[in-house]
């Protein structure tokens with residue numbers, strides 16, 4: 001490990017893929033805090049700030065951003081390698097909405113002034129972003145959103161409510177989809193607005209999730225005045241911009257690593273419970289394992305498309321469905337073989353690898369967010385198979 | 390059973406359901422349940438006493454020994470109602486201990502146990518996922534629900550080729566508890582060297598029967614829970630709107646609901662058949678097969694139904710505030726109690742290898 005030199009950030013994109021992978025491993029080995037490997041719950045800013053700042057200092061924070069904006073300028077395939085190695089190492093997610101979503105959107109659609117104003121502050125950790133899309137009555141049907149922004153002089157006045165805003169309590173900025181034209185077709189009256197969360201009129205109320213963790217929030221807007229220049233892109237074109245970002249998100253949601261992690265833990269649990277050698281269990285495990293291997297192969301074909309510079313079509317929905325449901329089946333199996341230990345609130349034997357109930361619960365929302373699996377199946381049947389109706 | 394007997398039976402089961410509903414309102418709010426979560430002992434001792442006063446702890450104990458002398462039909466109906474209301478009181482465990490004390494001739498603290506004044510837990514389990522009680526005298530005893538509220542423990546102990554029964558006060562054992570997903574606790578105890586007061590010398594057959602009954606009654610509790618989670622989900626499908634439509638109009642969701650309904654129906658059929666068979670006095674392999682079938686189905690179906698209930702609710706299903714999650718957590722804790730689905734499937738095949746066409 002130590003023998004591998006970690007080149008300056010600007011050189012990373014030029015490395016040959018396998019070499020790059022080794023560099024990432026060495027980087028994590030040297031820099032990632034051991035105590036934060038595979039945390040049982042999503043970390044708050046107070047917990048992951050130190051790691052975020054390490055990434056910021058080393059210039060590794062924004063792998064997908066072009067170098068001119070302070071990113072690593074990695075190709076999609078290198079970004080995937082990076083993600084794979086992060087997942088393999090058990091690197092926790094940071095408060096990454098600025099890095100993964102807002103940054104790329106500003107780079108693509110923002111004005112020069114917006115780029116100057118917002119991108120550097122993501123890179124320094126000064127701005128922590130959260131995503132305000134969903135509303136109580138606009139979930140799967142996101143375009144039905146009603147939080148409105150009305151122009152009043154130099155400001156938009158925002159009123160309404162967002163919900164399921166992940167880590168909003170840690171964020172000081174939020175990017176919103178807001179309604180700016182109530183008369184247009186619902187997708188055509190939506191705009192993209194950046195809001196400082198310290199503006200008067202914003203209330204954030206944490207919601208405890210099924211993991212008994214305060215991870216997402218309700219976010220209320222009561223006559224919140226937002227400077228006009230915080231609108232990104234054209235007025236009423238927010239929907240198209242937000243959608244353009246989704247393709248890349250879906251391939252990440254389809255990454256087989258989560259299932260790989262769970263499979264290795266299932267084996268550890270099966271050994272602990274003394275069922276690993278049983279023929280019945282071996283058959284069950286083999287099914288899951290083969291599905292994992294086949295998912296990897298299918299995922300690989302999408303990665304290859306990206307490598308060849310092709311864009312991904314709606315068929316990428318398959319990856320998200322297969323991966324999230326496989327992850328669930330693996331955790332279901334963990335529960336089934338754990339005997340009475342299945343009900344424990346804490347990991348068995350105090351061993352993080354045996355977080356039976358925790359993993360079972362964590363596997364649930366993956367089929368709900370990022371476009372529920374029902375919605376993904378609708379996309380497959382309509383947009384890929386072109387079935388009528 | 391004659392038609393008149395069948396009517397009496399149905400009436401008796403209806404009365405049990407009604408009295409259960411008076412104490413644990415089946416569709417009532419779950420504030421009581423929430424208030425008891427994650428703090429010792431994980432249930433309300435006053436409620437357990439009330440259950441004792443209702444005659445529930447001794448429901449299966451003969452009248453001559455102070456019980457109600459009722460059947461498994463009644464006991465399963467009761468557990469179902471408790472499951473619907475997610476009652477955390479360790480009634481199934483208390484009833485199991487009462488049956489053992491009854492088998493021992495009404496010794497020990499039976500009267501106090503029946504009234505709910507004392508809570509005796511039977512410490513039979515030495516490893517996970519089993520229905521065997523080896524009775525190893527010095528062995529640590531595992532997975533004792535709500536053990537922090539126990540006043541004492543019954544210890545099966547192998548002496549020679551028989552299983553004796555001893556009673557120890559809670560003060561004589563070392564107890565550790567671990568929190569569970571539903572807000573309750575599982576206790577581990579180390580028995581004292583002297584094993585406390587001997588009550589009976591041959592409790593083996595009674596314990597085997599009582600464990601089978603507890604497995605069936607647990608299945609019924611799971612049935613009540615999954616039915617309520619399913620009902621909440623159907624309500625949601627009937628009211629939640631997206632895309633300008635009630636989501637229950639989407640055929641994908643209609644089919645999902647239909648699939649869940651069939652699992653609930655199979656579970657109910659399996660449990661009612663098992664309760665009827667046991668009440669009719671079937672013994673041996675047939676008894677074990679009936680119980681295992683019901684518990685295997687209930688374990689699997691309750692996990693499936695509660696998982697899908699979360700999914701069909703979307704984001705709100707993933708919050709602790711919304712009640713449907715409480716049913717998922719309860720199923721996680723109870724699905725494997727008194728034997729997992731896999732254990733019961735194995736046991737079923739061992740005792741009932743041939744298909745009767």
Ligand SMILES: Cc1cc2nc3c(=O)[nH]c(=O)nc-3n(C[C@H](O)[C@H](O)[C@H](O)COP(=O)(O)OP(=O)(O)OC[C@H]3O[C@@H](n4cnc5c(N)ncnc54)[C@H](O)[C@@H]3O)c2cc1C
Nearest residue numbers: 131133134139140164165166365369372374700701703704
């Ligand atoms: C852990 C978690 C984190 C999240 N983080 C964020 C965040 O940071 N920011 C943000 O904006 N949002 C976030 N979300 C919200 C997420 O995007 C929504 O939960 C999701 O879009 C589903 O919407 P909903 O919850 O309103 O469910 P609904 O849309 O009401 O769905 C209820 C059920 O109906 C089904 N359904 C709906 N429409 C159809 C249809 N046409 N055909 C078939 N079935 C259908 C759904 O699949 C689901 O099973 C998060 C959600 C979760 C669970």
